[in-house]
Amino acid sequence: MMLELDDLSVTYQLAGGDVPAVRGVSLSLAAGEAVGLAGESGSGKSTVALSLLRLLPRTARIEGRILLDGEDVVAMNWGRMRAVRWSSASIVFQGAQHGLNPVRRIGEQIAEPLLVHRLASPTQARARVAELLEQVGLPGWRARSYPHELSGGQRQRVMIAMALACSPQLIIADEPTTALDLMVQAQVLSLIRELIASHGISLLMISHDLSVLADVCDRLAIMYAGRLVETGPAGSAFRHPYSQALSAAFPTVGDPASRLAPRGLAGDPPDPQSLPGGCSFHPRCPVALDSCATTPVDLRPAGSHRHAACVLVEETC
Numbered sequence: 001m002m003l004e005l006d007d008l009s010v011t012y013q014l015a016g017g018d019v020p021a022v023r024g025v026s027l028s029l030a031a032g033e034a035v036g037l038a039g040e041s042g043s044g045k046s047t048v049a050l051s052l053l054r055l056l057p058r059t060a061r062i063e064g065r066i067l068l069d070g071e072d073v074v075a076m077n078w079g080r081m082r083a084v085r086w087s088s089a090s091i092v093f094q095g096a097q098h099g100l101n102p103v104r105r106i107g108e109q110i111a112e113p114l115l116v117h118r119l120a121s122p123t124q125a126r127a128r129v130a131e132l133l134e135q136v137g138l139p140g141w142r143a144r145s146y147p148h149e150l151s152g153g154q155r156q157r158v159m160i161a162m163a164l165a166c167s168p169q170l171i172i173a174d175e176p177t178t179a180l181d182l183m184v185q186a187q188v189l190s191l192i193r194e195l196i197a198s199h200g201i202s203l204l205m206i207s208h209d210l211s212v213l214a215d216v217c218d219r220l221a222i223m224y225a226g227r228l229v230e231t232g233p234a235g236s237a238f239r240h241p242y243s244q245a246l247s248a249a250f251p252t253v254g255d256p257a258s259r260l261a262p263r264g265l266a267g268d269p270p271d272p273q274s275l276p277g278g279c280s281f282h283p284r285c286p287v288a289l290d291s292c293a294t295t296p297v298d299l300r301p302a303g304s305h306r307h308a309a310c311v312l313v314e315e316t317c
């Protein structure tokens, strides 16, 4: 397995009490596989993404195991962790605002991981930057540009070039197209799809928009209040009532109406510091039984290659 999360929990330890942001998540990604992690804001997706490269703030406590190509990220010393970042796994953030330095030229920024990890001489790095820019559909002269001279879509392409620079086996993409307009979003998604397929890279892509993930990923995992509530193939129907509501909220890629008026999800996600008992989704669930308020359900088989954490979802194949 390229990536294995084994009972991963992340708790932010704050003065006002613990925030259990991720609770017992187990998930694996095979080499070359693309998995989408979906859920509403606050469900814990970014916390999972950041924990994979130990980019969480100091207040975060990680429990469980994160195996990256068999090596436990949680147990790595910082020297090894730095070597793994970019070269084994790299991350693309939302809107490129976290990743690009506004006062440095694009080319220098793409070359940096190559130079820091001593994977290329300055001359080789320049050639590699030109190659990477071409791969993401930008002309080589853009290496001399500053981030503000590029459009949002072009900046996101630069972030993807940076993520590819050291030829990682895994790319983590956290809402890579959320800040883009719909046309550009579709172009960047198709670029990501082509690049991971042609380079055999594994992808963990995170979004609140299931239709975006379904467009790129082989398999989807749905998170609610820090837990996985369903996993299954991207092309097949969801069975957990939360996944169904989330999928109704974002019916099709590029449908402006679905952004303006998300349907099917009444109410707000729970505060992780005071989670409801039983199934965390039961107060918002349209089909909840009395027992859902008291008895939590773990992920269990729910059909072909599908698991769901819902008492109403029977195992059928």
Ligand SMILES: Nc1ncnc2c1ncn2[C@@H]1O[C@H](COP(=O)(O)OP(=O)(O)OP(=O)(O)O)[C@@H](O)[C@H]1O
Residues within 6 Å of the ligand: 012, 014, 019, 020, 021, 039, 040, 041, 042, 043, 044, 045, 046, 047, 048, 057, 059, 208, 272
């Ligand atoms: N640095 C932090 N300190 C304390 N709590 C945090 C911190 N970062 C996130 N949280 C809390 O952890 C929970 C999960 O947040 P996270 O950002 O992982 O969710 P998300 O699904 O990625 O949401 P979004 O799509 O809004 O980024 C939320 O309740 C959030 O308020």
